[in-house]
Amino acid sequence: MTLISTWVRHDARSRQTVSPYRCEIARDYATIEHRWRALANRGVALAFQDEPWISTWYKTLGQLPGVEPLPLTIVDTLSGRDVMALPLVMRRSNGLRIIEAADGGMTDYNAPIIGPDAPQDMAGRRILLQTILAQLPQADILRLTKMPLEVDARPNPLAFVPGTVPCRLTGNVLHMPERYEEWHWDLERTFRKELERSLRVFRRSPDAAFRRIEDPVEAAHVYGELKRLQAERIRDLGLHYALGEPHNVAFYDQLVATGLKDGSVVLTALLNGSEVVAALLGIRSGKHYAMVRLGVAGGHWKICSPGRLVIERTMQHLHAQGLRSFDFTIGDYDYKRRLGVTPLPLVDFSRALSWRGIAPVALERLRAFARTNPLIQRLRQRLAAI
Numbered sequence: 001m002t003l004i005s006t007w008v009r010h011d012a013r014s015r016q017t018v019s020p021y022r023c024e025i026a027r028d029y030a031t032i033e034h035r036w037r038a039l040a041n042r043g044v045a046l047a048f049q050d051e052p053w054i055s056t057w058y059k060t061l062g063q064l065p066g067v068e069p070l071p072l073t074i075v076d077t078l079s080g081r082d083v084m085a086l087p088l089v090m091r092r093s094n095g096l097r098i099i100e101a102a103d104g105g106m107t108d109y110n111a112p113i114i115g116p117d118a119p120q121d122m123a124g125r126r127i128l129l130q131t132i133l134a135q136l137p138q139a140d141i142l143r144l145t146k147m148p149l150e151v152d153a154r155p156n157p158l159a160f161v162p163g164t165v166p167c168r169l170t171g172n173v174l175h176m177p178e179r180y181e182e183w184h185w186d187l188e189r190t191f192r193k194e195l196e197r198s199l200r201v202f203r204r205s206p207d208a209a210f211r212r213i214e215d216p217v218e219a220a221h222v223y224g225e226l227k228r229l230q231a232e233r234i235r236d237l238g239l240h241y242a243l244g245e246p247h248n249v250a251f252y253d254q255l256v257a258t259g260l261k262d263g264s265v266v267l268t269a270l271l272n273g274s275e276v277v278a279a280l281l282g283i284r285s286g287k288h289y290a291m292v293r294l295g296v297a298g299g300h301w302k303i304c305s306p307g308r309l310v311i312e313r314t315m316q317h318l319h320a321q322g323l324r325s326f327d328f329t330i331g332d333y334d335y336k337r338r339l340g341v342t343p344l345p346l347v348d349f350s351r352a353l354s355w356r357g358i359a360p361v362a363l364e365r366l367r368a369f370a371r372t373n374p375l376i377q378r379l380r381q382r383l384a385a386i
Contacts, residue, residue: 019130022131029069029071032073037051040113043115044151046109047264047283047288047289047290047327048111049111050264055258056251056255057106057251060247062102064247072085074131074132081115082115083115084112084118084128089102097141100142101145105248108146108329108330110146112156119157120155124157125158125161129158138353144348144350146167146169147167147346147349148344149345161349164347165368170346172330173326173341174341174342175326175342180316186340191339194305198306202277207272208270209270210270211269212268214267219256219267223267223281230293230294231243231244255283259283264283265281266281266283266284267281268313277296277297277304277306277310278309280314281293282314288323289326289327290327294307312339
């Protein structure tokens with residue numbers, strides 16, 4: 001009873017607050033695509049919310065049965081300017097109506113597009129959240145996961161509102177110095193020597209080459225091999241290959257076809273003639289580059305560690321073009337740490353929007369508390385050692 005009454009009082013307050021903002025929710029992303037693109041150009045956006053990622057997402061994964069697109073734009077009521085954009089969808093799960101980020105398991109970081117007029121102080125962030133909560137369509141839960149604290153060095157307003165908890169996942173970002181050689185020589189000596197040896201071994205073949213693939217015909221071949229190599233690797237590990245599901249294939253196929261034309265998708269490869277030794281797919285927004293898919297050949301090529309090598313060659317290529325932020329995204333792997341990444345903390349936020357959502361949200365918060373409380377963690381360690 002206490003939980004229900006608390007939710008009702010909060011909901012009433014949020015709906016009565018006079019806000020300097022209003023929310024506009026489009027049913028079709030195409031109708032506001034130009035506004036979001038303009039907002040990203042004026043403000044900041046991660047590659048996962050910029051073009052073409054987000055438009056491709058809504059055109060493919062956003063059209064799946066049971067998914068209702070809810071691209072939300074926050075507008076300053078006085079100036080009429082767009083302040084922030086939040087890619088959302090609504091879906092049903094176990095009888096609950098859940099509003100969440102446009103993710104579907106494909107997006108590593110969920111963040112808003114932040115304009116110059118977005119609130120910077122806590123009071124403004126609270127009002128912004130109250131406005132969003134008050135103007136969302138009828139649903140049971142608002143759930144935003146994997147939110148970074150910053151978007152291109154700009155604080156993410158939704159990451160600092162009351163109710164956020166640490167996400168169980170973290171990102172991995174490497175900020176490069178102006179001179180590429182400075183980063184290279186700062187690597188741990190053994191690892192640096194391994195990279196140099198890998199390059200020498202790879203170059204023993206007279207047809208070995210690193211390439212950025214931009215020609216559509218060649219890209220179709222290299223990307224096809226990337227998918228094949230990645231699928232074989234995942235299945236050899238005995239894991240389900242989710243990227244092979246038809247809707248995910250359609251998303252990435254369209255993303256690559258669109259993004260290669262404007263440079264927002266970067267496809268690089270280690271080639272031995274026409275043979276693909278390793279291929280890396282990434283997305284680019286401004287000076288930010290995020291790696292999203294990697295395919296690596298096995299067999300005798302293992303000796304040159306082609307996965308690490310194609311990443312390092314890609315970084316050198318893009319660094320020469322002015323990029324300084326290299327995002328290794330989610331996934332805790334040893335090679336990322338050895339390359340010098342910095343962990344990127346992420347947060348989750350959930351709020352019950354109806355009485356049906358109270359119990360699931362309370363359970364989520366309880367799990368987050370158990371995961372992050374030092375006393376509980378120490379108790380778990382002691383029990384595991386018995």
